[in-house]
Amino acid sequence: MLRGLVAIAVLASSFIPGARAHSLDEVNELLKDDEKYFQAIDKPAPDFTLRAADGAVVRLADLRGKVVVLHFVYTSCPDVCPLHAEKIAEVQKMVNATPMKSQIIFMTVTTDPKRDAPDVLRAYGPAHGLDPANWLFLTTNQDQAEDATRKLAEAFGHKFTLTNDGYQMHGIVSHVIDREGHWRANFHGLNFAPVNLVTMINALTNNLERPHTEPEKGWLARLRNLL
Structure with missing residues (x-):
């Protein structure tokens, strides 16, 4: 068992560029140099109370203790929304191959609640490779109101604007929220390297957003001490 855990730590530290960083500032600097689609953020995440496909109410406060990767789509989008979901699925697959899996929530929010009924919501993720x-x-x-999630998207800095043909004009952004509900990063578009989003996730699961004088915590920090 120990040998397997050490192997995971070696794998993580070898494929995540920021695994040896000692603060979130260091990770941000690494990503700024390596990832042109990365934007560091440092402010509270916009609050929300929404509903899952099974009817459960989900509040931002309910997610404390988890790192959240959040993005907006609408399921009838004919082009970039499915590609965005598949990009997030690629990141999720990388994360879920490590012990970080239990510390992360990947969250998709529809901006078309009128048409995106519960059965549509349930089917969308698995159809694009996302693990429920x-x-x-x-x-x-x-x-x-029907436009509540579009207004939430605006609070995160981008719009989903209705057009006359029923589609929505919008940008593509993946948002990262830390375990205390603090908005820490954006990854813009579809061309960012998935490993760089994993780097940010890894930093937040290891509490690197806290001052670097505090002891490192988390599975990677514990296993690193065994090497």
Whole structure:
């Protein structure tokens, strides 16, 4: 068992560029140099109360203790939304091959709640490679306005603008929220390297957003001490 854990630590430290960093500032600098689609953020994440496909209410506060990777789509989008979901699925596959799996929630929010019914939400992720084990697809609550999730997207800095033909004009951004509900990063578009998003996730699961004078915590820090 120990040999297997050490192997995981070696794998993680070899394929995640920031695994040896001692603060989030160091990780941010590494990513700024290596990933042109990366944007460091440092502010509270916009609050939300939404509903999962099974009817469960999901609040940002309920996710404390988990790193959240959040993105917005609408399921009838004919082009970039499916590609965005598949990009996130690629990241999720990398994360879920490590013990970080239990510390991460991948979250998709629909900006078209009128058409994206619960059965549509449930089917969308698996159709694009997302693992339901740590993935949620959220929509509005019944008492919320239809544009509530589009306004949430605006609070995260981008718009989903309705067009006359029923589609939505929008950008592509993957947002990263730390375990305390603090918005830490954006990855713009579809051309970022998945390993760089994994680098940010790894940093946040190891508490690197805290001052570097604090002891490192988390599975990677513990295993690194065994090497």
